Amino acid sequence: MASRAITSDTHSVTRQSPATPLDDMASIVATYEQKIFRFHLISIRDRDVAQSLTQDTFVRAWAARDTFRGDCSMSTWLMRIALNLIRDHTRTDRFRFWKRVAETAVDVSDVASHVPHRDSSLESRLIASEQMALVWESVAQLSDRQRSVFLLRFVEDLELSEIASVTGLPISTVKTHLYRALAAIRARHNATHKDPL
């Protein structure tokens, strides 16, 4: 009886004043799971791997919750863990990764069907899908670092300072990666427009 009272008191104290924001893991997962899953999915382009890495992200965050000092936002901290997991995954299982991606890769037409069509004309819809597919294929050709920086900027909409915090790179390096990524997209863009099929 006494031990139960002590337990309930401890529980209520924990709920009133959590030691770190990560003590309430359920609400953190509910808030950030979709965002982390999206980053994994667009980076890896495999739903099963993205699911697995999303779970691993929160498991690692829970294991390392004592190291979270609050010097960056929770989103940035989780993104850093997610990025490290992607890097580990692509580095250690590079061969299996590419093989698996080739077998169960996200089809670009599936993604292109999600392009919002503000204009209902068929021509504008086709152009929009074509533009989206062009960027999708260009991103696949980027290096790991360029792709991560590009997706953090143009999908996750992070500012350069936040990308620098996630990747651990200086802002000038982040900017250089973005310039190179955009150069690759621009080159493909110009080639397509100059030589239309």
Place this chain on the structure above:
Amino acid sequence: MTIHLSHEQLCDLILADLSLQPERDSWRELEAESDVVHEHLRACLICSAELRSLRDSLSHFRDASVSYARQEFAQSYAHRSSIAPPHTFLSQPLYWAAAAVVFVAALFPLSMHRLRPAPAVIGTTATSPSQATESDEALLADIDQKLSADVPSPMEPLADPTAGATSTTSTSDQRTN
């Protein structure tokens, strides 16, 4: 010869990041450069068209990626729900009924096994089945007898009162003989 925007100038326009606040000294220089860039964009159709096209492509890529990821996330969440239902589902009667059916189905073979007599017991008590068979046969014979009777026993006529005398006489006759 027309000088177009450099790649960096075009990228800076695309990025347009507020986190890159310039130093106070270089602010005027950058502002002046920005004015030049915007003036060029107003005048040069090639650069403005390329900028618009690149912005559209990136915007479509972002919108499609976000929408696609949202759909995939919803699908994966639905799969997880079908594998492991939430705790609130356990309170529903359907789950309890299904659990009861499974429990009874699991117990049924056990009960059948217990009802079946053990072979060792039969061997040790070999005489008891024959006794039971005899008593069963006696019961069946009794039932057959009662059923084959034309009149139920309570409705049978009273016995002949002289029957005793006749028999007595005959016995006496036998004695005399």
